[in-house]
Amino acid sequence: MTDSQYDSTNDPKSGDRRNFIFGALLLLLVCGTWIYALTIAPSEEHQGEVYRILYLHVPAAFSAFFAAFVMLIFSIQGLARKSERSLIMQKAAAEVGLLFTLLTLATGSIWGKPTWNTWWTWDARLTTTFILALLYAGYLVLHAGLSPGRQRITVCSVLGIIIFADVPIIYKSVTWWRTLHQPPSILRRGGSTMHPEILWPLLVGLFILLLFSFWMMRQRARNLRLLDELEMATFNDSGNSETPTSPGERA
């Protein structure tokens, strides 16, 4: 079957094309905010130019937190309905969350060297963020290791809720403990301490990366569903007489 024949016989592909065009537009906007950060944004009074990492580091951190929020929603749904389908979105959110948590840690580390003279320190903010990465990785290992069924739904959903519980701890860590990391400068009582010329592009970039991270989760979840469908089709094609597992069980 050639690609052109495939194009003309599959409706879902036009939906895929729309999704990918939307994703490409979001990606262009993400790149646009980074170009702004690197070329147009003003220098910062104390840190000079290196502060420009902020426009990547902060949105990546919020995207990691957002993935945890999505996990929370689908974990509650999983516990309430005992549905394997909720695990698909949980898994997609865990993958995207892990990716953005690692990006946050890496960019923070790169930023730390010229400003703190160290790549890493066991500071409360850094440690709690590292724990978030471990929790996301642990979730993926647990998901892959457990057999499909009610036990996996319960265990994964409970872990999904625990993952979200780490987010407020990360956020408050800089006020609860003495840390090298600076205190909150965006979401704080009395308004942001940032200059509007720095703050507003940051908020726009943050919003766009949050949208893109949600797009990433949805597309990955769709791929996981297709993978399920493919496994079901392969199972039926092989003429196996045993009862196949329901869609979503191998997510």
Place this chain on the structure above:
Amino acid sequence: MSYGPGTDPTPYIAGAYALGALVVVGFFLWVIIERKSLRRSLAILKAPDQTQQNRGASK
């Protein structure tokens, strides 16, 4: 590499953004390639007869 005022920030900024670009562009491309591959495999599995006819016609 030193730290504090006077440090050249270029390698740090470039490194951070290169990593960010690798993550977002890499994931974007991976999702697209994986989707195309899955759709193609599903189409082949769901229409085996047609596939065989097409293979016969192309020979």
